[in-house]
Amino acid sequence: MWRWVYIVVGHLAVGLGVVGIFLPLLPTTPFLLLAAGCYAKGSDKFHQWLINHPQLGNYICYYLSGEGMPAKAKTYTLLLLWPCMLFSCWLVSSWLLKGVLLTIACCVSYYIVVKVPTLKAKPFSAVSSQQAD
Secondary structure, eight states, X not given: OHHHHHHHHHHHHHHHHHHHHHOTTSOHHHHHHHHHXXXXXXXXXXXXXHHTOTTTHHHHHHHHHTOOBOHHHHHHHHHHHHHHHHHHHHHOOOHHHHHHHHHHHHHHHHXXXXXXXXXXXXXXXXXXXXXXX
């Protein structure tokens, strides 16, 4: 029974992680990490699918290994985060809620820029020699 619980929670986490790509208030990486953990306990097939996924798998592996996040992904995240947060602030009338939204945006920006290492690009020659093998 626990195996199925892990699989269902993993599926929900992947779904929320994908939605989080488009909604800045919903974090992507924690949900994908939760999914990877659930799949590791519930289904090797789904775990391998997630880890080897062309779009999602690299981010999980880079984050877990401590290598960080690609500069392009950091830029994309911040360029999506701030307009959405500012638009959300414009929509709400409560100054308290505006303050909470801006605080969240600042904290997420700080974490992405300062705390998460920027993934160093691998030299082209190293990549091409690996593909030749």
